[in-house]
Amino acid sequence: KQEVTQIPAALSVPEGENLVLNCSFTDSAIYNLQWFRQDPGKGLTSLLLIQSSQREQTSGRLNASLDKSSGRSTLYIAASQPGDSATYLCAVGNNNDMRFGAGTRLTVKP
Amino acid sequence: ETGVTQSPTHLIKTRGQQVTLRCSSQSGHNTVSWYQQALGQGPQFIFQYYREEENGRGNFPPRFSGLQFPNYSSELNVNALELDDSALYLCASSFSGTGLEYFGPGTRLLVL
Numbered sequence: 001k002q003e004v005t006q007i008p009a010a011l012s013v014p015e016g017e018n019l020v021l022n023c024s025f026t027d028s029a030i031y032n033l034q035w036f037r038q039d040p041g042k043g044l045t046s047l048l049l050i051q052s053s054q055r056e057q058t059s060g061r062l063n064a065s066l067d068k069s070s071g072r073s074t075l076y077i078a079a080s081q082p083g084d085s086a087t088y089l090c091a092v093g094n095n096n097d098m099r100f101g102a103g104t105r106l107t108v109k110p
Numbered sequence: 111e112t113g114v115t116q117s118p119t120h121l122i123k124t125r126g127q128q129v130t131l132r133c134s135s136q137s138g139h140n141t142v143s144w145y146q147q148a149l150g151q152g153p154q155f156i157f158q159y160y161r162e163e164e165n166g167r168g169n170f171p172p173r174f175s176g177l178q179f180p181n182y183s184s185e186l187n188v189n190a191l192e193l194d195d196s197a198l199y200l201c202a203s204s205f206s207g208t209g210l211e212y213f214g215p216g217t218r219l220l221v222l
Binding site: 034042091097100101 | 151215218
């Protein structure tokens with residue numbers, strides 16, 4: 001059974017700092033890995049999708065990497081802004097479902 | 111905005127009642143998945159429907175059931191509600207094979 005863990009559970013940083021969020025998974029036979037953002041009480045917004053054959057994806061200030069052999073993914077956020085404050089979830093996809101981590105709650109202080 | 115809508119936005123029920131939640135998929139998507147997200151946790155996969163047939167199910171009891179209609183809208187039905195069913199229910203639509211799901215805003219269910 002796939003288990004997804006995210007560390008840290010919460011993170012508070014000053015504005016402008018670069019930061020890394022971590023995601024680990026137990027079964028390397030994955031279809032893809034996706035990072036989502038969730039604002040309080042809201043649905044999920046997809047940030048980056050990495051297919052199993054890829055090593056990384058970039059979008060603006062965000063960069064996500066995938067290392068299937070070690071069961072790890074990282075989300076790098078450059079030059080963080082207060083608007084980046086949210087919960088960040090990683091999800092590991094197989095053919096017809098996704099397994100989510102519990103998320104990292106990020107606070108960026110002005 | 112993802113184009114996926116859910117109704118209602120909030121709902122309060124009492125233990126033992128039944129509830130139906132609705133989802134309208136993004137245009138062109140033929141697959142819908144439902145997730146339950148308890149407070150402070152990540153979403154848990156309930157089931158997925160592809161072309162009106164169940165295409166995978168998570169670890170949820172049979173009192174959680176679903177339907178997908180020819181226009182690819184979907185329903186999640188929960189019978190005999192329990193207090194632990196209180197959660198945010200999310201639906202996500204996709205086009206089969208892309209691996210990219212688009213989530214709706216969710217329905218927050220409170221069971222008293």
